[in-house]
Amino acid sequence: MAMLEVKGINKKFGKIEVLKGIDFELNKGEVLSIIGSSGSGKTTLLRCMTFLETAEKGKVFVDGNCVFDADEQKRVGSSELRKRQLNFGLVFQNFNLFPQYTVLDNVCLAPKLLAKDRPDFRVSKKEIYAEIEENAKKLIERVGMTPRIDMYPCQLSGGQQQRVAIARALALNPKILCFDEPTSALDPELTGEVLKVIRSLKDGDCTMVIVTHEMNFAHEVSDKIIFMDEGVIAEQGTPDILDNPKTERLSAFLNAFSQ
Amino acid sequence: MFWEVTLNLLKGFGTTCELFALTLVFALPLGLIISFGSMSKFKPLKAVCKVFVWCIRGTPLMLQMIVIYYGPGLVGQWAQGIDNPSMIITWLAGWTVFDRFIAVLVAFVINYACYFSEIYRGGIEGIPVGQREAGQVLGMKKSQLFFKVTLLQVIKRIVPPMSNEIITLVKDTSLARIIAVYEIIYAGERFIKAEGLIWPLFYTGAFYLIFCGVLTLLFGFIEKKLDYFRS
Numbered sequence: 001m002a003m004l005e006v007k008g009i010n011k012k013f014g015k016i017e018v019l020k021g022i023d024f025e026l027n028k029g030e031v032l033s034i035i036g037s038s039g040s041g042k043t044t045l046l047r048c049m050t051f052l053e054t055a056e057k058g059k060v061f062v063d064g065n066c067v068f069d070a071d072e073q074k075r076v077g078s079s080e081l082r083k084r085q086l087n088f089g090l091v092f093q094n095f096n097l098f099p100q101y102t103v104l105d106n107v108c109l110a111p112k113l114l115a116k117d118r119p120d121f122r123v124s125k126k127e128i129y130a131e132i133e134e135n136a137k138k139l140i141e142r143v144g145m146t147p148r149i150d151m152y153p154c155q156l157s158g159g160q161q162q163r164v165a166i167a168r169a170l171a172l173n174p175k176i177l178c179f180d181e182p183t184s185a186l187d188p189e190l191t192g193e194v195l196k197v198i199r200s201l202k203d204g205d206c207t208m209v210i211v212t213h214e215m216n217f218a219h220e221v222s223d224k225i226i227f228m229d230e231g232v233i234a235e236q237g238t239p240d241i242l243d244n245p246k247t248e249r250l251s252a253f254l255n256a257f258s259q
Numbered sequence: 260m261f262w263e264v265t266l267n268l269l270k271g272f273g274t275t276c277e278l279f280a281l282t283l284v285f286a287l288p289l290g291l292i293i294s295f296g297s298m299s300k301f302k303p304l305k306a307v308c309k310v311f312v313w314c315i316r317g318t319p320l321m322l323q324m325i326v327i328y329y330g331p332g333l334v335g336q337w338a339q340g341i342d343n344p345s346m347i348i349t350w351l352a353g354w355t356v357f358d359r360f361i362a363v364l365v366a367f368v369i370n371y372a373c374y375f376s377e378i379y380r381g382g383i384e385g386i387p388v389g390q391r392e393a394g395q396v397l398g399m400k401k402s403q404l405f406f407k408v409t410l411l412q413v414i415k416r417i418v419p420p421m422s423n424e425i426i427t428l429v430k431d432t433s434l435a436r437i438i439a440v441y442e443i444i445y446a447g448e449r450f451i452k453a454e455g456l457i458w459p460l461f462y463t464g465a466f467y468l469i470f471c472g473v474l475t476l477l478f479g480f481i482e483k484k485l486d487y488f489r490s
Contacts, residue, residue, distance in 0.1 A: 050396055051395070051396075052392055052395065052396065078400075078401075082398045082399075082400070083398075085395070085396060085398055086398045088396065089396070090396040092389060092392070092393065094389060096387070096389035096390060096392065096393035097393075098390065098393070098408055099412065099488040099489060099490040100411045100412060100415075100488045100490070109397075109407060110394075110397035110398060110399060113398075113399060113400075113403050113407065114398060152487060152488050153488070154488055154489040168397070169396075169397075172397060172398065
């Protein structure tokens with residue numbers, strides 16, 4: 001069964017229709033890359049999935065459960081909304097680490113706050129926090145940031161900040177991890193280290209959706225590619241479509257890219 | 260003579276400090292409430308707050324003090340002159356002038372709360388949207404987002420404009436003299452009438468200088484404490 005099902009997502013900003021009915025499915029452990037030129041709606045799609053924008057129409061299912069239904073969205077309470085939100089993790093283009101916290105605290109903050117809702121929190125606060133920190137340290141190790149665990153974001157390079165942001169998103173164990181152009185704010189030489197981390201996540205069984213402009217990376221890491229153009233999915237398929245595009249629009253896009 | 264003057268001025272300075280401290284105690288939280296109001300998505304509340312801030316910032320503090328001091332008494336007098344008073348009118352008829360110090364304090368609190376609210380608003384709106392979005396996708400509640408993510412960043416941003424405003428407050432307390440609250444300027448002035456001495460009035464400047472000097476050091480310390488991160 002599909003891990004992620006997106007059905008008929010529509011989104012307008014004022015009168016402009018940015019998404020015109022988006023449908024796709026993704027299986028557990030698969031990596032989906034969304035490509036397309038700027039303004040094609042790929043970031044908006046990701047933001048609709050992660051509830052940063054509210055779509056006017058459509059549904060989203062995770063693991064068979066409906067997490068978003070545009071028709072009944074207004075009736076969903078804020079605590080239920082937060083619970084549903086946690087199905088998704090999101091890594092931002094410009095990292096958005098919390099500047100006043102160290103690397104470790106950035107990763108620990110959200111899990112610690114969530115732990116307060118646990119019924120056994122009062123009794124075993126220390127154990128819970130210790131467990132969260134232990135887990136955070138493992139994640140920080142996984143993204144290769146252990147030597148800088150006590151540093152503040154302003155002391156890190158962009159690539160390092162993005163690796164911490166990935167660890168922070170992983171700390172809540174999302175079913176689907178989303179990346180919004182994770183390397184677009186980075187120098188070419190820093191891009192590699194971030195892509196390496198994302199690649200390593202694929203070897204686990206992380207289900208991922210990546211909005212990217214890195215064609216080679218998308219080709220290499222993805223199980224599925226979606227090409228968006230003017231608010232619709234113009235072409236989708238295996239990474240093969242990057243070599244043999246069926247539509248004119250995709251081949252034009254790829255041509256523009258290789259020049 | 261010098262000691263006598265100093266002791267007298269210290270007495271006045273006590274009132275100055277009291278006015279200063281109480282204004283901060285009430286105006287700092289009230290300003291936050293007003294700033295939330297003026298950022299509210301509920302349009303009528305937003306409009307009320309904006310107009311209120313406009314009125315308070317658009318008129319002199321001295322005038323506000325006078326209105327608050329004499330206003331209630333005038334309302335009371337007017338209400339007493341009305342025949343067949345209703346419940347409300349009878350209640351209004353009971354209004355008399357405030358205690359001088361209370362009137363000044365109320366005027367200061369309202370005035371400074373409005374200035375603070377604009378500083379808070381600038382600080383809160385200056386936090387990048389990404390911070391809120393990051394907290395949101397990490398499942399934080401609105402209150403957690405405010406206290407754990409936004410607040411310290413806001414504080415860091417508003418320390419310089421706040422220290423400016425608070426140092427202005429130290430000197431603005433001298434306006435209380437206008438309705439005869441016995442603060443330090445008043446204390447200094449009395450020596451002109453009573454003894455023909457003007458230097459005690461000049462001497463009050465030293466008190467202000469020392470007070471502001473201490474505050475400057477304090478704010479410098481806070482700024483330095485928050486220097487460990489950049490937002």
